[in-house]
Amino acid sequence: MSDHTYDIGQQVSVPRGLDVVPGVVEGVYGGEGRSEQVVVRIGLEGEESETITVPARILDRARKIKEDHRPGAWLTAYQYEQALAATLATILQSLEVEFRQVRQPVPPDQGVDVAFITPEKIVVVEAKYLTRETLGGEKYLDRLAEHVNRADAEGSGSLSGLLVTNAKVSPRLTSQARRARNMGNSLWVARWAPGDPEGELVDTVRQALTFKVER
Template sequence: MTNRDYQVGDAITVPWGLDLVQGTVVGAYGEGLGLRVLVEVDLGDGGTEVLPFPPRALELAQQPEGQGPPGAWVQASRYEESLSRVLGKILHAHAPEWPGGVEMSARLGETREIDFLAQLPDRLLLIEAKHYRDAQRPLNSSTLDQMVAYLRRPQRNNLPAVALVVTNAKVPLSVVERAEEYRKAHVPLWVAGWREWDTPVELEMALTEALRFPVSG
């Protein structure tokens, strides 16, 4: 067994350059954001090669949109990797405030519904990344509704949870206002636009508010 999603012997689609090819899961190593799934790929000349993949890259390759134009999965995977680094920097800037520091991990091993989880002493931070090939596409407010439904479930160690949706797409005013309405109703949910070449001012502002939002255990 590699994790809850990938078993040794599973035949799966994997990224190969800008294309997608078939491979077989043969193992795994690491944990958290460092987890890598080992997949044996047929090179087509009678030889094979075992390659390590982040679980999220494999998940993107399995999704229908990943089967679209060549290389479609690459942008989404790179976006999430860049986002995880930026989030890590922002969180660790706050770490001195919390005894024990910060634990941040990919959420894939527990559920496919949330991309990242940061466990803090007094709360969980749930982060959903929404990447679109067409960055002019507006974020749909239904994404917020899905996050609210998840927020209302029991969480790890019964800690209260706050949530953040991050997207490279346009964030319509109606979606911003929808998130504000949820917070007024004591549902801690934020949305922020961020692209890889942007200074993460909006992202850091939303994340800081989420970390300071009053919660009760």
């Protein structure tokens, strides 16, 4: 249930896209707790104002996120995938690589969210958005490896798998990816979140594109 009382005229923070925006309470109705709804007028700079109705518990969470000052904190797994795909496309453009983007190239349970097809390489990407601090489960990389190995049955190295997460990557997972590359499997892990510098992700993408199997 909501842990805060909302009054008409009160300034609040409201989820919008990958962040939160300011708004003003114009009305409150419903019972206390989860059923309470808050009518809020929002308007970003340069935009006309808009009135929306938001559950009070959502405003509670947005207020806490705003207090944390974490860019992109209001994020769902789907929004993370969208933001990551757009960022990867921008990186490929900056590297002057021709590519074609394919969203969800395989069924959702196969561990691939987006693929980038270039003249020399196909990079399949799994985006893993977590609320916990560290990504340490080998199962995510194992699943991606299965897809890469199945698609690149000849072991030509024409396919690279990239696992990207907003969480800290555990040393164990980094070592697992390194061992896979030593065995000729182009698997990579990187951390990225909206608002982060893109240096690590750019370096990882560049390596995934240029990886060659040692014969």
